[in-house]
Amino acid sequence: MTGTPKPLPPRVPLVTQPMGLWQSLQTARKNILAIIPDIATRQPMVSGKTGKRWHMVMDPEAIRQVLLEKLDDYPKSLVTKNLLRPAIGDSLFIAEGAHWRWQRRAAAPAFSHRNVMNLAPVMTRAAEQSAERIAAAGPRAINFLDEMVSLTFDVISDVTFSGDEGFDRGAVHKAIDSYIAEAGKLSLFDILGLPDWVPRPARVFSTGGVKQMKRVADSAIEARAARGADEVPDLLDLLLAGEDPETKRQMNISELRDNLLTFIVAGHETTALTLAWSLYLLAFDQEVQDKARAEVQTVLSGRSASGEDVAQLPYIRQIVDEALRLYPPAGMVSRTALAKDTLCGREILPGDTVILPIYALHRNHQLWEDPDRFDPDRWSGDKPERYAYLPFGDGPRICIGASFAIQEAVIVLATLLSRFRFTPVAGKVPDPVMIITLRPEGGVWLEAEPIA
Incomplete structure (x- = not known):
């Protein structure tokens, strides 16, 4: 590249000095990614001991071992489950x-693929409704994090409980937000691996909303089971009809509810974050935004994006991929080793915590050229190593809704880009902070100018 290098989008300040248990805990409560050593962006593996032995793994072959070859030896950690x-x-x-x-x-x-495509009209309709809200807000700054959370919740609630007038969306949305806010406050008890029945002070008072959310979901599931499926089945219809082809087992009410709530929480929060970061990056780099809009206008010719358009919008997909690389919603995942093993030539003992710091993996200088730079064109050629890019995980436990999320993100971005030019608001730079997910702290404040 020639000329003056472009500025870099915001980054998490990583650790340059070792931290003790108390400092690690205090740091993790504010931003769990801030406990990652900076050296993790330049090494295949970093190990240490903070209360218990831990290993951060950035080597794609070692990650393949954890997520694929020895999956059962590396279950999700107690911290995640708690x-x-x-x-x-x-x-x-x-x-x-x-x-x-x-x-x-x-x-x-x-x-x-067929069922996800059948749900695309819901995504298009939500994108159009969002565009109407943005236009109605007039020429002023909008927090696009809030707007994208509203949009993606509309999508996930429509594809989950379509036509169920008795489903209290507001109550579920409020309960989810409350639980994420409180559950995300990492507890010292979690770090120490204490069992579930030991109360977590920061979480006790958030359970009322969770119980209400479960009651609302249970009622909706029972009503749907009695009513029967719609002509175009939604996610609940498909899960009610689903069975394990090997055992013929079907989910009971509580299993259906827990999985639906998983899809609702994961399906709207992570996609909203992807969209919010994507819009910020487009406002941050007007040259990329112009190139993206040119593609959108050629393909859409003034209409909203549909499921069939997604394959015809490769540059929009590249922007989504690059946003997921720089700001992966699950910026760090952890596993607990059950058996003795070797990763990158280093001994792993039963009980060790094995951390996959996706944020550091996606910015590792051994795997990516100029990794902190926003560059959607890096996705136009050869794809990265399979286990070097993990916004949805990989192996058998790869996110089941990955194609759903990508389709939704492309439809929404293309529809909004066709109608608005996005510019940043001076002094409003989002701070990447991960508690449960990697959120733009302070919001994503942009101005949206209608395209004539």
Whole structure:
């Protein structure tokens, strides 16, 4: 590249000096990514001890070993389970072994390409409604994080409980926001691996909303089971009909509810973050935004994007991929080693915590050229190593809704780009902070100028 280098989008300040247990805890409560050593962006593996032994792994082959070849030897860590089980039970996201496998087999058909395409009109309609809200707000700054959260919640609630007038969307949305805010406050008890029945002070008062959310979902599921499926089945219809092809087992009410709540929480929060970061990056780099809009206008000719358009919008997809690389919603995941193993030539002992710091992996200088730079063109040629890019995980436990999320992000971005030019607001730079997900702290404040 020639000329003056472009500025870099905001980054998490990574650790340059070792931290003790108390400092690590205090730092993690504010931003868990801030405990990642900066050296993790330049090395294949970093190990240490903070209360217990831990290993951060950035080597794609070692990650393949953890996520694919020895999956059962590396279950999700107690920290992850303790954070999420009160809200989503032993659903697909948390379950292990045989209990996870049969649920995955039963749910997989719901996320087939055909079924995801059938749900595209819901995404298009939500994008159009969002565009109407943005236009109605007039010439002023808008927090696009809030707007994208509203948009993606509209999508996930429509594709989950379409036509169910008795489903209290507002109550569920409020309960989810409340639980994420409180459950995300990492507890010292979680770090120490204490069992679920030991109360977490920061989480006790958030359970009322969770109980209400479960009651609302249970009522909606029972009503749907009695009513029967719609002509175009939504996600609930597909899960009600789903069965494990090996055992013929179907999900009962509580299993359906826990998995639906998993899809609702994950399906709107992570896609909203992807969209908010994508819009920020487009405002941050007007040259990229112009190139993206040119593609959109050529393909759409003034209409909204549909499911059929997604394959014809490769540059929009590249922007989504690059936003997911720079700001992966799940910026760090952890596993607990059950058996003795070797990763990158280093001994792993039973009980060790094995951390996959996706944020550092996606910015590792051994794997990416100029990794902190926003460059959608890096996706136009050869794709990265399979286990060097993990916005949705990989292996058998790769996110079941990945294609759903990508389709929604492309449809929404293309529709909004065809109608507005986005510019940043002076002094309003989002701060990447991860508690449960990697959020733009302070919001994504942009101005949206209608395209004539």
